[in-house]
Amino acid sequence: MRPHKPVLRGALPVLAPAAVAVAAWAAWLGWDQRYDVRPDGSVSGPYEGWQVGGLVLTLLIAVAWATARGHSAAAVAGTSAGLALAAFVDWSGDGDGLFMVGVALVAVAAFVCSAVVSAVTDTLRGDAPPVR
Template identity: 50%
Template sequence: MGVVTAGLWAGWLGGTESGPYEVWQVAGLVLSLLVVVCWAAFRRHAVAAVAGTTAGMTVAAWCDWSDDSTGLFVIGVALVLHGSLFATALVSTLVRHVARGTRWADR
């Protein structure tokens, strides 16, 4: 999962030489990751979906942004780590509940 995620990062966000990413680039990455995470969680690989996606996003962000001479890229990488961890955990949990047919009221 980590390699797939890093590849998606490179495919969607790679090649940007200067300035911020375009909205369509980030939206494409998010939608692609959503498909991959949902597929993995549905196939009972929710832990791999969460850990692999989070690791892949974090490593890709570090590699992409580490040439920042101010050192502030570390804050961005930390935000990517926490955001991807939270988002993939939430999506994986929802997919697993839907896949099992568990209603929230049954918990």
């Protein structure tokens, strides 16, 4: 009889990238909630380009690392779910209800980008299935 793996240990490959994504969102974007008013009266923000770039670079490294350890699907799913959760929590106070459009866009973009990073990492490692 096979011993049962603890449920948490089986879920760890998905939970770890999700936790990294939530923590990275908090570190890079979560603290900046202020919109900037330019001298011409236009408004930008609340995030600066360097903050988003830092988040992307952090997650690129995390997805590549998880994929290099054989957890491609978990890296993609966990990162996408973690970013969607972080965006939902961060933006849910928006009164107009359009925040869900942004959350959906974040989830789709995270899925596509992390899938590309995972595929490139697998290809560089030589683990990618042959293209037919």
